[in-house]
Amino acid sequence: MGQYHKLPISVLDTFPGADAEAVHGLFLEELRDFHRKIVVLDDDPTGVQTVHGVSVYTDWEQESLMEGIQEENNMFFILTNSRSFSAQKTEEEHRLIAERSAKAAAACHKELLFVSRGDSTLRGHYPLEPEVLKETLEEQNGKSVHGQILCPFFLEGGRFTIDSIHYVKEGDWLVPAGQTEFAADKTFGYKASHLGEYLEEKSGGRYRKEDGIYITLSLLREQKLAEITELLMQAENFRPVFVDAIAQSDVEAFAVCLLRAIKAGKEFIIRSAAAVPKVLxxxxxxPLLGRRELLGGVDAGMEKGEKCGETSNYGGIVLIGSHVKKTTQQLEALKDSGVPAEFLEFRVDACLQEGGLAGERDRIIAEAERVMGQGRTAVVYTSRELLAPEGMDREDMLKLSVEISDAVTGVIAGLHRKPRFLIAKGGITSSDVGTKALGVRRASVPGQAQPGIPVWKTGPESKFPGLSYIIFPGNVGDKDTLKKIVELLA
Structure with a gap:
């Protein structure tokens, strides 16, 4: 495995400039006669962090899939939340999604293109998810899937891929992903930073670094589109394709070639971060959503039965489940901000006692409602220490984290009144809040509260209809980003 060094952020300015406008024009030209429906399977709710005007479905019932495929938009999202699943459950659910999607597409006389949206810091069930989609789709429609595309670039989060090495921006440096705290994830950890080595590592050697197709920045910036398309045409037997990118124009240049290859008969499954869905x-x-858009122009403290225009000083709530270093720094910055808030620690060690998590949940609900009733913001956060009982394997760790997440998100499910605003921090936490606590079946995405921080507008079927639900990824933003959002809304 190669040894790679961090780079100064200024290296991004050393590459030949791209004619972004010309590239975009070429992309629009190719897209004009590309009529497939793009289905984005999102392993947590943060995949909509670059888009707006799209739907997110939280189930994969036949009715929901038919509804999504028949939408006017060329793309819709399905929140699988599979990053919180075991490998076995991930396989089962992805097989079910692929089977039902294939049947729904046939009924609607529509072809599909699947994007498996994963974490830009390379955590998740990969390559399992694309492999299950490939196998199931081939069984369903008899068409071979020739290649798998890996493109984890995500500008808003500071994730860049150069010479197939994936970097995470930390301050003024680009740090190889395998050297970051994300690579030490207890469930989805890895060592490699080079995408070819990463796939070789994660697949146990089933895919070899030297067998990949590499789409480099030099090819993209020099607009060698015919050469890139020819490389894609060489894909067979689910061959991996690794894509460099440091700007959206790089993804658009690649997308031109991808669409050409698909039109010429090639089939691909895409594994990407949030940049690729935005382009496709x-x-x-x-612009970022402002206070009026986020609060909806009416008092967000209204209960279901209250009428528009009734006044209330009811407060909002922030729920923090993520434990990564960046989240802890953002929590500390919020504590130091002086916003009218009370900080309530959810003690996760309650899981060591029989019925402890339920008791802790009920305590926090009462405290949060007291704080919001005073017109202040309740900031609920899990203990910063990660529980890792000795002898517990990855699957058991994942199971324990889900039990804790269920109790934490149960705080939102137990609220008796609609909060002025709701922010959830962390992938599993925000997914469970949306699906389990709020009961959302379909949400619309109006935009972002800050770069890379999406907002759902909850549907009429949800616990609190019309709520702007702010989904804050654990690994996104600067130290003061959470503080900025709360100051805007509190």
Whole structure:
């Protein structure tokens, strides 16, 4: 495995500039006669952090899939939340999604293109998820899937891929992903930073670094589109394709070639971070959502039975489940901000006692409602120490984390009144809040509260209809980003 060094952030300015406008024009030209529906399977709710005007479905019932496929938009998201699943459950659910999607597409006379949206810091069930999709789709429609594409670039989160080495921005440096705290994840840890080595590591050697197709920045920036397309045409037997990118124009240049290869008969499953769906969905840039848009122009403290215009000083709530270093720094910055808030620690060691988590949940609900009733913000956060009982394997660790997450998100499920605003921090936490606590079946995405921080507008079926639910990934933002959002809304 190669040894790679961190790079100064200034290295991003040393590459030949791309004519972004010309590339975008070429992409639009190819997209014009590309009529497939793009289905994005999101392993946590943060995959919509670059898009707006799209739907997110939280189930994969036939009715929901048919509804998504028949939407006017060329893309919709399905929140699988599979990052909180065991490998076995991930396989079972992805097989079910692929089977039902294939049947729904046939009924609607529509072809699909699947994007498996994963973490930009390379955590998740990979390559399992794309492999299950490939196998199931081949069984369903008899068409071979020739290649798998890996493109973890995510500008808003500071994730860049150069010479197939994936980097995470930390301050003024680009740090090889395998040397970051994310690579030490207790469930999805890894050592490699080179994408070819990463796939070789994660697959146990079933895919070899030297067998990959590499789409480099030099190919993209020099717009060698015919050469890139020819490389894609060489894909067979689910051969991996690794894509460099440091700007959206790089993804668009690659997408031009991808669409050409698909039109020429090649089939691919895409594994990416949030940048690729934005490009394939042709989603425009838009300003960050402001206070009025987030609070909806009416008092967000209204209960279901209250009428528009009734006043209330009811407060909002922040729920923090993520334990990564960046989240802890953001929590500390919020504590030092002076916002009218009370900080409530959810003691996760309660899991060591019979019925302890349920008791802790009920205590926090009462405290949070007291704080919000005073017009202040309740900031609920899990203990910063990670529980790792001796002898517990990865699957058991995942199971314990799900039990704790269920209790933490149960705080939102137990609220008796609609909060002024709701922010959930962390992938598993935010997913469980959306699906289990709020009961959302379909949400719309109006945009982002800060770069890389998406917002759901909850549907009429949810616990609190019309709530702007802010989904804050654990590994995104600067130290003061959480503070900025709370100051805007509190």
């Amino acid at each position: 969905g042709n989603v425009s840039d838009r």
